[in-house]
Amino acid sequence: MEIALFCARINILILLLALCSPCKFIQSPMDLGPLNFRQNANTASIDFGRIHFNSPSAVLRPKSPQAISLLLSFLSGSSFSKITVAARGAAHSIYGQAQALDGIVIEMDALPSNIQVHRKGEREADGVSYADASGGALWVELLEESLKHGLAPRSWTDYLYLSIGGTLSIGGISGQTFKYGPQISNVLQLDVVTGKGEAITCSPSKSSELFYSVLGGLGQFGIITRARILLQEAPEKVKWVRAFYDDFHTFAKDQDLLISTPDLVDYVEGFIVINEQSLKSFSTAFPAHLHFTPKFQSDGRSKVYYCIEYAVHDHSSKDISTEQVVLELSRQMRHLPSQVYIVEVSYYDFLNRVRMEEMSLRSVGLWEVPHPWLNMFVPKSGINEFVGLLLENISAEEFEGPVLIYPLLRDKWDANASVVLPDAADDQVIYIVGMLRSANPASCPAACLQSLLQTNNRIAGAASAVGAKQYIPHHSSPAGWSEHFGRQWARFSARKARFDPLGILAPGQGIFSRRSISISSL
Numbered sequence: 001m002e003i004a005l006f007c008a009r010i011n012i013l014i015l016l017l018a019l020c021s022p023c024k025f026i027q028s029p030m031d032l033g034p035l036n037f038r039q040n041a042n043t044a045s046i047d048f049g050r051i052h053f054n055s056p057s058a059v060l061r062p063k064s065p066q067a068i069s070l071l072l073s074f075l076s077g078s079s080f081s082k083i084t085v086a087a088r089g090a091a092h093s094i095y096g097q098a099q100a101l102d103g104i105v106i107e108m109d110a111l112p113s114n115i116q117v118h119r120k121g122e123r124e125a126d127g128v129s130y131a132d133a134s135g136g137a138l139w140v141e142l143l144e145e146s147l148k149h150g151l152a153p154r155s156w157t158d159y160l161y162l163s164i165g166g167t168l169s170i171g172g173i174s175g176q177t178f179k180y181g182p183q184i185s186n187v188l189q190l191d192v193v194t195g196k197g198e199a200i201t202c203s204p205s206k207s208s209e210l211f212y213s214v215l216g217g218l219g220q221f222g223i224i225t226r227a228r229i230l231l232q233e234a235p236e237k238v239k240w241v242r243a244f245y246d247d248f249h250t251f252a253k254d255q256d257l258l259i260s261t262p263d264l265v266d267y268v269e270g271f272i273v274i275n276e277q278s279l280k281s282f283s284t285a286f287p288a289h290l291h292f293t294p295k296f297q298s299d300g301r302s303k304v305y306y307c308i309e310y311a312v313h314d315h316s317s318k319d320i321s322t323e324q325v326v327l328e329l330s331r332q333m334r335h336l337p338s339q340v341y342i343v344e345v346s347y348y349d350f351l352n353r354v355r356m357e358e359m360s361l362r363s364v365g366l367w368e369v370p371h372p373w374l375n376m377f378v379p380k381s382g383i384n385e386f387v388g389l390l391l392e393n394i395s396a397e398e399f400e401g402p403v404l405i406y407p408l409l410r411d412k413w414d415a416n417a418s419v420v421l422p423d424a425a426d427d428q429v430i431y432i433v434g435m436l437r438s439a440n441p442a443s444c445p446a447a448c449l450q451s452l453l454q455t456n457n458r459i460a461g462a463a464s465a466v467g468a469k470q471y472i473p474h475h476s477s478p479a480g481w482s483e484h485f486g487r488q489w490a491r492f493s494a495r496k497a498r499f500d501p502l503g504i505l506a507p508g509q510g511i512f513s514r515r516s517i518s519i520s521s522l
């Protein structure tokens with residue numbers, strides 16, 4: 001065993017010498033025992049945002065978590081190395097967060113997904129249903145596997161082709177979050193390799209500091225190699241409803257109504273309908289013809305509309321039918337007369353709805369374009385002002401993509417986790433506002449993209465006056481980060497010093513710098 005470890009260390013040393021040579025890229029695939037490095041590192045410099053393109057020197061395709069542990073324990077113990085390491089899940093980051101300039105990218109999809117589903121009561125110790133899955137597995141894989149057992153995770157993201165480790169590193173939210181909390185509130189246990197190379201199993205009761213650090217920790221403290229996700233009984237069908245409004249106040253009141261009835265409603269989201277294109281951008285997957293023909297201009301000024309989207313799960317065991325629930329809610333809601341649309345779809349199709357948007361955009365070459373996205377958490381006390389600010393700063397004629405807006409409840413988030421929510425603790429309701437913009441290079445070349453990014457900065461900067469915080473944050477200066485974390489900065493930095501003291505992990509986030517180990521501490 002010791003000989004194997006010694007050989008692995010020699011192999012990493014060979015790799016580091018190769019990386020330090022004038023020609024940075026590994027010229028041919030290197031299979032160094034458990035460490036399998038890939039030749040072409042170019043694809044690891046691309047993400048969904050298509051704004052930053054930082055090439056690594058090498059790409060590791062680990063066959064097991066041990067390979068990750070070996071690499072990190074070696075790097076954290078070697079005096080000369082300034083090499084950084086980024087886990088790459090599905091690379092659906094926007095601003096290069098899963099990239100590592102001249103460092104090593106670990107492609108997490110190389111780990112076997114190895115999804116194991118356990119139904120409650122199956123084993124004596126199991127008081128709940130759960131699944132164990134690799135950190136590199138996609139949520140859609142977990143859905144498919146758990147549905148075979150009639151089960152499914154409770155909390156989702158809108159899009160399922162994201163990795164489990166990737167969304168647990170940021171939070172993971174969708175229309176179920178008001179009811180069950182974000183994905184990070186639905187995890188029972190994690191296997192993590194820290195920046196020091198230690199492989200640790202952690203949970204709320206075991207190595208809890210590491211567990212909470214990693215959840216929403218932007219990849220700063222360790223690499224999630226395996227996660228235990230809470231499951232519940234899956235419905236077969238879902239009633240999926242969309243209702244339109246021409247007034248924000250009424251729209252927001254109806255969203256409040258829906259989130260105040262979690263025993264009836266299973267999912268609540270909403271959109272700002274800015275123009276014809278934004279109406280289309282979230283309609284592909286909704287299998288109903290909309291008779292909604294809004295007039296976007298009124299008296300020469302832009303007029304906007306709002307759409308609530310909610311869903312009710314159809315469980316045959318429920319006392320009340322989904323039809324009755326929707327009818328009862330419709331009686332109380334104040335949407336535009338007759339502007340409510342109801343369809344019934346399978347649970348799988350409902351959860352996988354953004355895949356249809358993806359296919360539609362891919363078919364016209366508009367998926368692989370730059371995406372200058374901005375997501376903000378806005379406290380309820382500031383939401384009117386924020387929506388005003390947003391509408392002042394974006395041009396309805398040019399905006400391409402959906403604008404999401406829906407409420408979440410603060411008490412569904414664990415304050416020990418690393419995600420930063422707005423400070424206004426009196427506001428139990430926090431909105432997520434997502435400006436999910438596409439910048440087609442044909443109509444928006446490089447200078448236009450830069451100006452959209454500046455607009456985002458302007459909105460994010462001004463929004464801090466109402467206590468808003470970025471979700472999936474991106475800041476380009478240390479001052480930006482310390483302001484983002486605010487009171488939590490001391491805890492976040494102390495956690496970094498404890499679990500990744502040399503700043504090896506997730507350099508693409510731009511929060512900490514890589515440090516060298518001093519010879520005396522070796």
Ligand code: FAD
Nearest residue numbers: 089090091092093135157158159163165166172173219224
């Ligand atoms: P990556 O981009 O690969 O990585 C993100 C960060 O996490 C990087 O810093 C990386 O180093 C780190 N990381 C990756 N894997 C691990 C790991 N195993 N252990 C530790 N660190 C790791 N988010 C929502 O909350 N709700 C949504 O509804 C939603 N919808 C989206 C729809 C689309 C089309 C896209 C492109 C994104 C969406 N997102 C949504 C955002 C998405 O959840 C985040 O960008 C998430 O980080 C992407 O996961 P990934 O696997 O692609 O991560």
